[in-house]
Amino acid sequence: MAVSCDDGVAAEMFSASRDGDISRLRSLVDGRLKDEVRSLVACKTNGASSLIMACRNGHAAVVSFLVTRCHADIEQTGSVTFDGEVLYLVVVSARDW
Numbered sequence: 893m894a895v896s897c898d899d900g901v902a903a904e905m906f907s908a909s910r911d912g913d914i915s916r917l918r919s920l921v922d923g924r925l926k927d928e929v930r931s932l933v934a935c936k937t938n939g940a941s942s943l944i945m946a947c948r949n950g951h952a953a954v955v956s957f958l959v960t961r962c963h964a965d966i967e968q969t970g971s972v973t974f975d976g977e978v979l980y981l982v983v984v985s986a987r988d989w
Contacts, residue, residue, distance in 0.1 A: 896926050897934075897936070898963035898988060899989075901932060902932050902935040904916070904920055905917060905920055905921075905932050905935070905936065905942050906937045906940075906941075906942050907931065908920065908934070908942075908954075909942035909943070909945050909951070909954055909958065910942075910945040910946070910948075910949060912946070912949065912951035912953075912954055913951075913954075914951075914953050915955055916924040917929060917954065917957060917958075917960075917962075918941070919931075921962060923962065926951070926963065928964065929961075929962045929963065930963045930964075931960055932962075933962040933963070933964045934964070934965065934968075941965075941968060942962075943955065943958045943959070943964040943965070943966075943968065944968070946958060966976055
């Protein structure tokens, strides 16, 4: 099944990641194929992916879930707006978190 970043599921994943709602993330990915989940987690909203937002907001459990269960790209870049300034972020993998 093809996945579009414009569908509601990608937006829900982004919001759940931003808000630290891991149970919502689980319900969104359960039953989906690995490639479908990987495509959804790669979608960006205003320059930031679900992983970037989870990192930005300090949601360590969500970050772990996105990397291990959703196969999020750990070497991606993105941007977020913080206090009116655009910050450019790079997610870097640590082997033993």
